[in-house]
Amino acid sequence: xxxxxxxxxxxxxAILGIGAYRxxxxxxNADVVEAIDxxxxxxxxxxxxxTRRWAGPEESxxxxxxxxxxxxxxxxxxxxxxxxxxxxxxxxxxxxxxxxATAIAHELGTNQAAAFDISAACSGFCHxxxxxxxxxxxxxxxxxxxxGVERLTDILDLTDRGTAFIFADGAGxxxxxxxxxPGIGPVVWGSDGEQFDLIRQREDWRDVVGxxxxxxxxxxxxxxxxxxxxxxxxxFAMAKIGQQALDSAGIGLDELDVFVPHQANxxxxxxxxxxxxxxxxVKIARDVADQGNTSAASVPLALDRxxxxxxARSGDTALxxxxxxxxxxxxxxxxxx
Ligand SMILES: CC(C)(COP(=O)(O)OP(=O)(O)OC[C@H]1O[C@@H](n2cnc3c(N)ncnc32)[C@H](O)[C@@H]1OP(=O)(O)O)[C@@H](O)C(=O)NCCC(=O)NCCS
Numbered sequence: 574x575x576x577x578x579x580x581x582x583x584x585x586x587a588i589l590g591i592g593a594y595r596x597x598x599x600x601x602n603a604d605v606v607e608a609i610d611x612x613x614x615x616x617x618x619x620x621x622x623x624t625r626r627w628a629g630p631e632e633s634x635x636x637x638x639x640x641x642x643x644x645x646x647x648x649x650x651x652x653x654x655x656x657x658x659x660x661x662x663x664x665x666x667x668x669x670x671x672x673x674a675t676a677i678a679h680e681l682g683t684n685q686a687a688a689f690d691i692s693a694a695c696s697g698f699c700h701x702x703x704x705x706x707x708x709x710x711x712x713x714x715x716x717x718x719x720x721g722v723e724r725l726t727d728i729l730d731l732t733d734r735g736t737a738f739i740f741a742d743g744a745g746x747x748x749x750x751x752x753x754x755p756g757i758g759p760v761v762w763g764s765d766g767e768q769f770d771l772i773r774q775r776e777d778w779r780d781v782v783g784x785x786x787x788x789x790x791x792x793x794x795x796x797x798x799x800x801x802x803x804x805x806x807x808x809f810a811m812a813k814i815g816q817q818a819l820d821s822a823g824i825g826l827d828e829l830d831v832f833v834p835h836q837a838n839x840x841x842x843x844x845x846x847x848x849x850x851x852x853x854x855v856k857i858a859r860d861v862a863d864q865g866n867t868s869a870a871s872v873p874l875a876l877d878r879x880x881x882x883x884x885a886r887s888g889d890t891a892l893x894x895x896x897x898x899x900x901x902x903x904x905x906x907x908x909x910x
Contacts, residue, residue: 580712587756592644593877596626621839625741625865637744649748653681657714659688662697662869695897697869703760705749721869730795741865745873758822758906772898812848822906830889836861836871
């Protein structure tokens with residue numbers, strides 16, 4: 574019998590640098606309330622959102638990703654040519670194929686890096702960090718670029734009261750590479766497909782185009798969400814997942830410096846922090862107030878802001894947790910780069 578040679582990689586992996594791109598246009602609640610018969614007060618009270626960023630025509634998924642990645646690469650001290658793999662988490666790259674990751678890898682100037690997209694909605698970035706960590710440690714890649722990017726306004730119904738005020742656009746990127754000490758803890762991840770319909774694209778593309786027998790709607794499919802059950806699931810079930818991620822990394826609450834939950838909604842963030850009994854010493858990401866919910870981009874955008882504002886410092890221990898459509902979720906403890 575023949576023996577297949579396998580690889581082993583670095584003893585440990587870590588996030589070496591983070592970058593972000595926020596669209597230029599700031600959209601206050603005043604600009605969304607009329608179409609959904611709402612008010613600034615209602616939106617702030619129910620979601621904590623004051624403004625969000627919406628991308629302009631030039632701010633494509635690829636453009637925002639490349640901008641965020643260049644910053645992450647510079648901060649990591651890595652040339653694009655050293656990137657072996659590009660993983661892009663997104664649900665708003667509107668070509669079914671090819672993956673936008675290949676175009677991003679090319680524009681950045683990687684050396685023909687492996688490149689592919691993953692579809693795990695709001696939890697996609699944390700899935701990507703887990704893949705990257707395993708690739709680096711298994712020797713499949715030395716440096717991996719993980720991008721979370723969304724242009725959700727393309728698939729948003731601005732007259733839908735349940736989603737129009739929540740979702741937004743942006744990109745975040747992280748370079749994951751070898752490290753002498755563990756910088757990314759074990760992932761705790763999973764899914765609950767029984768709740769597949771809670772957040773979803775309303776129609777499939779065939780319903781839009783139609784068939785000879787049944788005419789299509791001709792209307793772009795939009796995101797729809799059953800806000801209440803999603804809120805309950807996220808607030809309670811996800812706190813347990815966050816605790817499991819801490820336990821599996823061997824980190825006590827007293828050792829945690831920073832909490833970066835998916836920026837879904839301020840009430841969910843507060844409910845999770847309460848359920849987890851986070852001590853006051855833990856700094857909590859609250860980027861959603863100004864940025865809205867950017868799905869796969871929300872965790873890296875939130876962490877980037879905390880670093881920029883001095884709330885998260887290099888070497889701090891952070892808990893990342895993201896959750897959303899699927900339902901799917903992923904959480905891990907990381908060292909802040
Ligand atoms: C979306 C969300 C803010 C809605 O809040 P809610 O309290 O669940 O709202 P409900 O749908 O139960 O409606 C409550 C009331 O507000 C009204 N309402 C709903 N949307 C409204 C809006 N945009 N503006 C004003 N009023 C609104 C409803 O008509 C209802 O009125 P009633 O009590 O007179 O019947 C909340 O469900 C939520 O935060 N869900 C999680 C969303 C999320 O973060 N998803 C992303 C996960 S990845």
